[in-house]
Amino acid sequence: MPRINGLGVKKPQARVAVVAAGVVSPLGFGLSETLAALKTNKDCVSPVTAFEVTQCRCKTAGQVSDHHLNEQLDGRKDRRLHRASRMMVAALGELRTQEREFKPELTIIGTTSGGMSFGQDYYRALHRHCGLRRSPQWIANYPPQKPVVDAQEAFGISAPCQIIANACASGTNAIGHAFECVRSGNYQRVLTGGYDALSELVFVGFDSLQASTPEKCRPFDRDRSGMVLGEGAAVLALENLESASARGARIMAEIIGYGISTDNYHLTQPDPSGSGPRRAMERALLSADCSADDVDYINAHGTATIFNDAAEGEAIRELFGQVSVSSTKSMIGHSLGAAGAIEAVVCLLALQAQLLPANINSRNPDENLKLNIVGNESRAAKIDIVLSNSFGFGGTNASVLIQKATTI
Amino acid sequence: MSLRIAGMGWVTPLGRGLNSVWERLIRGDEATAQPISDPISHRRYCAFRVPDEKLKDLPLHPRLRRASAISRFAAAAGLDALAQARFAIGEIDLQRMALVFAISNGGVIYTKRFYHDVVESGAQSASPLLFPETVFNAPASHLAAILGIEGASYTIVGDGVVGILAAKMASDLLDNEPLDACLIVGTEEADWLLCDAYHKWRVLKKEPPIELFHNPPHGMILSEGAGAVLLARKGSTQVDAIDPGGNFSNRREASEIVRRILHHLAVDDGCVVASANGTFVDLAEATAMEKELPQSVVYSPKRALGESVGASAIWQTIVAAEALQTKQLPPMLDSGPYTRPGVDVSGGRAIVLSCGLNQQVAGLRLSI
Numbered sequence: 149m150p151r152i153n154g155l156g157v158k159k160p161q162a163r164v165a166v167v168a169a170g171v172v173s174p175l176g177f178g179l180s181e182t183l184a185a186l187k188t189n190k191d192c193v194s195p196v197t198a199f200e201v202t203q204c205r206c207k208t209a210g211q212v213s214d215h216h217l218n219e220q221l222d223g224r225k226d227r228r229l230h231r232a233s234r235m236m237v238a239a240l241g242e243l244r245t246q247e248r249e250f251k252p253e254l255t256i257i258g259t260t261s262g263g264m265s266f267g268q269d270y271y272r273a274l275h276r277h278c279g280l281r282r283s284p285q286w287i288a289n290y291p292p293q294k295p296v297v298d299a300q301e302a303f304g305i306s307a308p309c310q311i312i313a314n315a316c317a318s319g320t321n322a323i324g325h326a327f328e329c330v331r332s333g334n335y336q337r338v339l340t341g342g343y344d345a346l347s348e349l350v351f352v353g354f355d356s357l358q359a360s361t362p363e364k365c366r367p368f369d370r371d372r373s374g375m376v377l378g379e380g381a382a383v384l385a386l387e388n389l390e391s392a393s394a395r396g397a398r399i400m401a402e403i404i405g406y407g408i409s410t411d412n413y414h415l416t417q418p419d420p421s422g423s424g425p426r427r428a429m430e431r432a433l434l435s436a437d438c439s440a441d442d443v444d445y446i447n448a449h450g451t452a453t454i455f456n457d458a459a460e461g462e463a464i465r466e467l468f469g470q471v472s473v474s475s476t477k478s479m480i481g482h483s484l485g486a487a488g489a490i491e492a493v494v495c496l497l498a499l500q501a502q503l504l505p506a507n508i509n510s511r512n513p514d515e516n517l518k519l520n521i522v523g524n525e526s527r528a529a530k531i532d533i534v535l536s537n538s539f540g541f542g543g544t545n546a547s548v549l550i551q552k553a554t555t556i
Numbered sequence: 557m558s559l560r561i562a563g564m565g566w567v568t569p570l571g572r573g574l575n576s577v578w579e580r581l582i583r584g585d586e587a588t589a590q591p592i593s594d595p596i597s598h599r600r601y602c603a604f605r606v607p608d609e610k611l612k613d614l615p616l617h618p619r620l621r622r623a624s625a626i627s628r629f630a631a632a633a634g635l636d637a638l639a640q641a642r643f644a645i646g647e648i649d650l651q652r653m654a655l656v657f658a659i660s661n662g663g664v665i666y667t668k669r670f671y672h673d674v675v676e677s678g679a680q681s682a683s684p685l686l687f688p689e690t691v692f693n694a695p696a697s698h699l700a701a702i703l704g705i706e707g708a709s710y711t712i713v714g715d716g717v718v719g720i721l722a723a724k725m726a727s728d729l730l731d732n733e734p735l736d737a738c739l740i741v742g743t744e745e746a747d748w749l750l751c752d753a754y755h756k757w758r759v760l761k762k763e764p765p766i767e768l769f770h771n772p773p774h775g776m777i778l779s780e781g782a783g784a785v786l787l788a789r790k791g792s793t794q795v796d797a798i799d800p801g802g803n804f805s806n807r808r809e810a811s812e813i814v815r816r817i818l819h820h821l822a823v824d825d826g827c828v829v830a831s832a833n834g835t836f837v838d839l840a841e842a843t844a845m846e847k848e849l850p851q852s853v854v855y856s857p858k859r860a861l862g863e864s865v866g867a868s869a870i871w872q873t874i875v876a877a878e879a880l881q882t883k884q885l886p887p888m889l890d891s892g893p894y895t896r897p898g899v900d901v902s903g904g905r906a907i908v909l910s911c912g913l914n915q916q917v918a919g920l921r922l923s924i
Contacts (some may be wrong), residue, residue: 200679201679203678203679203680204679254800259713260691260692262713268671270753271668271671271672271675271749272675274594274596274597274752275596275672275675275676277596277597280756283753283756283757284756284757284758287753287754287756287757288757288914291660291713291714291715291914292692292713292714293713293714293715293803293914293915293916294914294915297803297805297915297916300803301803301805306802306803307802308721308724308800308801308802308803308916308918309714309721309803309916310712310714310721310724310725310800311712311713311714312710312711312712313659313691313692313693313711313712313713314693314709314710314711315691315692315693321710325710325725325728325729328728328729328732328733329728329732331732332728332731332732334728334731348674349667349670349671349674349690352674352679352682353670353682353687353690354687355679355682356679356682356683356684356687357684357687357688358684408707408708408709409706409707410655410697410700410705410706410707410708410709411706412697412700412701412704412705412706415619415688415689415694415697415698416688427706540693541688541691541693541694541697542691542693542694542696542697542700542709542711543697543700543701544693544697544709
C-alpha cells in the first residue's frame, strides 16, 4: 500500500526482507542452537557468576557462556574488547556466514548500557586508589557505539552507526526504524539488531526497584513476582525484497509493520490501562495494513512484573482476543537492549519451524488477563504473521510485525 | 524533501538564549572555566559550567523535580526552540512532532551517585529513585512528558558526532512518517568523573584556554549544556544534505573520512563550522580541509564554549545557522593557521563538520 507522508504525498513502499541473522543468547550460539533450545523449552536462567549478588533479592540471570565467547578471541586486540563487543562480533559473524557480501549503508543497533562493566571497573579502581593502569582501555571501550564499531571492523564494514538507547524497547525500535528506512526506498540494505551485556550496576538497579524476582520468572502468571535479567546480541540483515530476490538471496522472512508510541504516565511504570502498548500495536497493524485477526502469535514483552504484564495483557486481550501469546523472557531473562532483537530472531525461527515458543514456569495463569498463553511446552502451529513487543522505561513502546517468507 | 530549521535553542556556559549567546560569541567572549575537584584522589580539573540562574524559569513540571542537570538543560533548550519556531512558523501540532535526543555520556552525575552507594555500602544501599534517572532516555522521557508527545521518541547515543546522526534520523523520520516536525536535542552534563576519564584518556587539559589547531594538541576542556533544533518543512535555514559518514579505526583514517565528507558536502562559497577541540580531531580536520577546501573560512566554537560532547554538534549547527542568518562568523583566537578576527561571510552556505573522540565522523550542510 502506498504511504502518505507528512507532505501528503503518496510514497510507494518497498517490501523489506530479512536475508540473514545471527544470535548469541543464553539459549545458545547461533540459530541452530537457539531453535533446538526453543523446541526443548530450555530454562537458561542460572545463578549470577560475574559479580557479587549476596545483598540482592534476585540472584539469577540468563547468562551467555564466557567459555564460548573466549573461544572466538583472536589476538591481543580481541582480548581488550568488552564482552558486549565479543557478543556482537559472534552474532555478526554468524550473519556473515549466510550473507558474506552484505554491505549495509546504515547500521541501527539498540542497547541500554554499552560497555557498562568497564565503567564499573574504572570507578572501583578510582575508589580503591589502585589498578588504574587499564583505565584508558576501559574508557575507550565503554561507549555504547564501541561494540557495534568493533563488530563492523572485524568484518570490514564501516557503515555509519545509529545506536538507539530507548531502554528496554531499544532493540525493537532499532529494527522498526531500520525497516522504515528500507521501506521508504532511501536505503537498500540496513544492518540492525541489539545487544546488552549483564552488568552489576544495572542488575542492582532493577533489584533496588524490586522489579527483579528471587524466584522463577513467570510472565502472565497469577504468581508472577518480577523479571530476571539476561544478556546477548542479535543482528538482522534487512534488504529491499525486490533486489534481494533479484540477486537470488535466501529470504528468511519479511518485516511488514512497525509501531512506536510514548506513554507519559511515569518514568518506570506503564499506564495501567495499557494505552501505550496498545497504541504501538495498533500502529504496527496500521503500518502493515493488516488486521488483528491476521496475527497468529505474539512474542510478548512479558517481563513478569505485576505492572507490565497487566498493562500489556490488557492491551493484547482488547486488540487480539485469544491469539497465542508467550514471553520467551521466561527462558532467557530480560536482555534489555538486546531483548527486541533476540525476540525478533525467535520470531523468525518460529515462522520457519512453524512453532509456538513456550512461556515456561507457568503455574497459574492470571485469570484477570484472559490470555491464550503457550504454557510450558512449545508446540507446532501454522503461523504466518507474528508480532513482537518491547516496552521500556521512559514510556517507550515498540512493536514489529514479521511475516513468513513468501515469493514475489 | 525540503528540510528546514524552524526553531533553535541553546543553554551554554555563555548563557541561554539564541541572540545573547551569539552576540557574546561575536564579541569574542569565552566561557569562564570553573574548578571541579575529584573527591577521591583530590585532583583538580576545570569545566565550563552553565550558570544556575539560566534555568530558573523552567516550568514547574513534576518530572523535573528530581531530574538531573542533563534533563533540565535539555528541557530548557527544547522549549526555547519550540517557542522560537512558533514565533517563526506558527503553531506546531505536537502529535505530529517526533523527538530525537542525542546523548553521549548521559546522566553521569546520578549514575556515579548510584554506583558510589553500591561500592561504598553494598547493593542494599542502591537508590530506587536514582536508578531510573541513570537511563540514557530519561531526558527524552521527561521532555516528552512535559510536551505531551505520545508518538515517536528516540534517544541515540554516540560521541560528539551524535547530534548530526540525530539530524539524519530526524530527516529519515520526516520522510517516512506522517510528521510535520522533529525536535532534535543534544545535551551533556559536566562532572569530575568525566574530567578524570577524559584526562586519563589523554584528551583533556587541566586549565583553559583550549588551543585550537595546535600541533601537538594540548587537550580540551569539558563543558555542559544543551542545544535544540526543530526540523520542519518551513523555516529560514535549509538543511541541504546530511552525510552520516562512518567510523575510523585509527586517527589517520579519521582524516580520510573527514575529507570524504568535505568532498561530498563541499561548495565553493561556504564556510566550515568545525569540531576542532584541542585534541587529535584538529589535525584530522585541518589535514582534510587543506586537501578539499583550502580557501574556506573556518570556525570552531569549542574554544569559547568548550567540548560539550552530546550537545556539541547541535551547538555547531546553531552557530552555522546563525552565521548564515547574520552573515558573520565570530573571531578565532590563537588557532594556528585559522587565527583571524571576526569576518563577514556572504556565501549563504555552511558546512558543519564533526569528528568525534570515539571513532565516529559525520557532517551536514546548511544554506539560506
